[in-house]
Amino acid sequence: MRVVIIDGSTVKNFVTDEEHFNKSMDESFAALDLNEDGVCRNTIDPQEFKSEMKKILLAIADGLGSCPIQMALEDDDRSNFLKKAADLEAAKLVVNHGGGS
Structure with a gap:
C-alpha cells in the first residue's frame, strides 16, 4: 500500500493523455x-464506455479542483483510474526531473 496526493489536474491530465487513457x-x-x-x-x-468514463473522471477532477487529497492505494489494484492518474503524473515527474537522485 502507498499514499499518493492528487488534485483535479492529476485526473484531467490522465484523461487528456489519449494514449494512456x-x-x-x-x-x-x-x-x-x-x-x-x-x-x-x-x-x-467500447466507445460509449470511454465517453462515459471520460465524463465521470472529468466530473471527479472538477470536484477535486485544486485542493489536494491524500489517498491510500493498493499497489496491485490495476483497475483504479485515480491510481493510474497518479502513476502517470509520477512517471512524468521522473522524466522531467531526471529520476531525482
Whole structure:
C-alpha cells in the first residue's frame, strides 16, 4: 500500500493523455466484457464506455479542483483510474526531473 496526493489536474491530465487513457479504458472494458462479444450488458460498446468514463473522471477532477487529497492505494489494484492518474503524473515527474537522485 502507498499514499499518493492528487488534485483535479492529476485526473484531467490522465484523461487528456489519449494514449494512456485509451489503453486504460480498453483494458477495463475488456475485463468487463466477460463473453468477449464487444459489448457490456448487451448495450455498451467500447466507445460509449470511454465517453462515459471520460465524463465521470472529468466530473471527479472538477470536484477535486485544486485542493489536494491524500489517498491510500493498493499497489496491485490495476483497475483504479485515480491510481493510474497518479502513476502517470509520477512517471512524468521522473522524466522531467531526471529520476531525482
